[in-house]
Amino acid sequence: MPRPDWLRQLRSKDVxxxxxxxxxxxxxxxxxxxxxxxxxxxxxxxxCDYHFRMHAxxxxxxxVDDDFxxxxxxxxxxxxxxxxxKRPYPQKLAKDREKSRLSEAVVTGFATLDGFPVAxxxxxxxxxxxxxxxxxxxxxxNLLEEARKRSxxxxxxxxxxxxxxxxxxLALMQMAKTTHAVQRFMNDGNFYMTVLTDPxxxxxxASFAFQADVVIAEARASIGFAGRRxxxxxxxQKLPENFQTAEFLxxxxxxxxxxxxxxxRDTLVRMLDYAVDRKRIAPALKAVPEFALQ
Amino acid sequence: xxxxxxxxxxxxxxxxxxxxxxxxxxxxxxPADVAVLEAKYRALLEDLFGNLTPWERVNMARHPKxxxxxxxxxxxxxxxELHGDRHFRxxxxxxxxFAKLRGRRVMVLAQQKxxxxxxxxxxxxxxVSPEGYRKAKxxxxxxxxxxxxxxxxxxxxxxxxxxxxxxxxQSEAIAACLTALAKATVPVVAAIVGEGGSGGALAIAMADTxxxxxxxxxSVASPEGCAAILWGDSARAPEAAERLKLTSRDLHGFxxxxxxxxxxxxxxxxxxxxxxxxxxDAIDEELRRLEDRSGSELLDARYAKFRRIGAxxxxxxxxxxxxx
Numbered sequence: 113m114p115r116p117d118w119l120r121q122l123r124s125k126d127v128x129x130x131x132x133x134x135x136x137x138x139x140x141x142x143x144x145x146x147x148x149x150x151x152x153x154x155x156x157x158x159x160c161d162y163h164f165r166m167h168a169x170x171x172x173x174x175x176v177d178d179d180f181x182x183x184x185x186x187x188x189x190x191x192x193x194x195x196x197x198k199r200p201y202p203q204k205l206a207k208d209r210e211k212s213r214l215s216e217a218v219v220t221g222f223a224t225l226d227g228f229p230v231a232x233x234x235x236x237x238x239x240x241x242x243x244x245x246x247x248x249x250x251x252x253x254n255l256l257e258e259a260r261k262r263s264x265x266x267x268x269x270x271x272x273x274x275x276x277x278x279x280x281x282l283a284l285m286q287m288a289k290t291t292h293a294v295q296r297f298m299n300d301g302n303f304y305m306t307v308l309t310d311p312x313x314x315x316x317x318a319s320f321a322f323q324a325d326v327v328i329a330e331a332r333a334s335i336g337f338a339g340r341r342x343x344x345x346x347x348x349q350k351l352p353e354n355f356q357t358a359e360f361l362x363x364x365x366x367x368x369x370x371x372x373x374x375x376x377r378d379t380l381v382r383m384l385d386y387a388v389d390r391k392r393i394a395p396a397l398k399a400v401p402e403f404a405l406q
Numbered sequence: 407x408x409x410x411x412x413x414x415x416x417x418x419x420x421x422x423x424x425x426x427x428x429x430x431x432x433x434x435x436x437p438a439d440v441a442v443l444e445a446k447y448r449a450l451l452e453d454l455f456g457n458l459t460p461w462e463r464v465n466m467a468r469h470p471k472x473x474x475x476x477x478x479x480x481x482x483x484x485x486x487e488l489h490g491d492r493h494f495r496x497x498x499x500x501x502x503x504f505a506k507l508r509g510r511r512v513m514v515l516a517q518q519k520x521x522x523x524x525x526x527x528x529x530x531x532x533x534v535s536p537e538g539y540r541k542a543k544x545x546x547x548x549x550x551x552x553x554x555x556x557x558x559x560x561x562x563x564x565x566x567x568x569x570x571x572x573x574x575x576q577s578e579a580i581a582a583c584l585t586a587l588a589k590a591t592v593p594v595v596a597a598i599v600g601e602g603g604s605g606g607a608l609a610i611a612m613a614d615t616x617x618x619x620x621x622x623x624x625s626v627a628s629p630e631g632c633a634a635i636l637w638g639d640s641a642r643a644p645e646a647a648e649r650l651k652l653t654s655r656d657l658h659g660f661x662x663x664x665x666x667x668x669x670x671x672x673x674x675x676x677x678x679x680x681x682x683x684x685x686x687d688a689i690d691e692e693l694r695r696l697e698d699r700s701g702s703e704l705l706d707a708r709y710a711k712f713r714r715i716g717a718x719x720x721x722x723x724x725x726x727x728x729x730x
Contacts, residue, residue, distance in 0.1 A: 192660070192717035193651050197636045246716030253713065275604070275626050277635065279717070280651045281662050284626040287584065287605060288612045288712040295588040296709065317577035318565075318605045323585055337576035337605075338567035342631070346567050356572060366575040
């Protein structure tokens, strides 16, 4: 089945190419990479293995068998605090939309991975630093509730600078809201996995990111509660190079595994195969009309 | 420098000294003098503290004489502290244990700042480490097993941001504490009594009823941190405090705080003992309101309460900007 037009339009491959966008310099090793090659390699540098941050829709395309049926895209931000700093918050949001080609910092929906129907959420650092405002909280909660109704496994890719300052305490309360949704979802025996990508910090890492059955960290991702700068200022000394990296967390016992980007999809499929009884989720296929067409 | 402490000096202190001196002399002077001075004193209090800005309330919440967790705990009928996370250590930044409050058996959790430098160092200024959240989680589960309501006292600038805390998975510890509260089939009442510093505060404040002291603050980020991010200048914290909507009145308006307990004019520290009793009375009342509910009723109501919080819009169409 072909992808919907709007999804095709969103793929960065289709952005008109000029010299500035055709070539990308790797910030780690300095190698100049042809953008199409880089994208074909899942935005991983072919020379040094540096993982570029990935656009949410590119990530989704790299994972799903065929279709991605987006839900929650009509849930959009307001401006509950009437927030103004250098610019009013609605203007900042408009700029983020333009820059990221996203309506908010998370994309949620249904898809199949190697035939497994799943609920899938992917956060994107390009939108307000992936911060969790009320829309992120609502979309994640909505995703978990819809997955629960259908007994679908749920996979969430996190990337976040924490709770969104511009929505104040309403943003912080999304930790409470998503925790409740995760708890209810898991309590029914549904399988929940998270993939922590660069960076996963603050209110997101201290709520639904670390509440999963299986927590996978993407190779080299920076993951922690407090930001590196905050810690350095508090203790007034420089932190070791590998502090708060995925590899550091694995060593400290905080995550189940560290997986390089090209192997993530297959790893997720294997985990689904261990934890999920295909027969149990078979009725889910019928509950999502688009899947029933296949 | 605390702006409230500064304001308490000068004329207010002078008046206090004069009134105290006159009272000490007893019947010697004309009683009318004391009354006149007292009226003046009240007018000055009103003038100085009658209309506090958000930044002034931040300073009130951090006032060195403000009642802290130990003051509330000392006013309980009894308390048997339970220590440790059973893995690594006991975190003195959080106190927990079996207690009786107005005759009712409860489990208390309290973020404990110190009164002086030595105590503050021991208590890590009330900044809780993963071990502290794991102790809290253990006690929440213990309370749930035996049907004890959970009462928490929140007063922290935030979760501890040190190297060891990151090594011991601070994020996971907070997330697990939240999960334990989401599963607790007993009433949970949280009292924000001083500083409610972000996720580190929420970890023990995800309650059926959230009570807040009038001059306490509860914020997604510290005003200093917020100002540093926004303007690269933490000295602009007063402006950030204004924007963050962190006062009890703001949060009551958002439905994040359910009940505000009024403080004496000039702050809780001006009549600490009575304020502590007033707070315990409020907690007792809220516990009574929740006591007849079944576990599943409590869980459903708690789910619905946090489910509602937010301010998103439902559009008929996806945002125009999504489709280029």
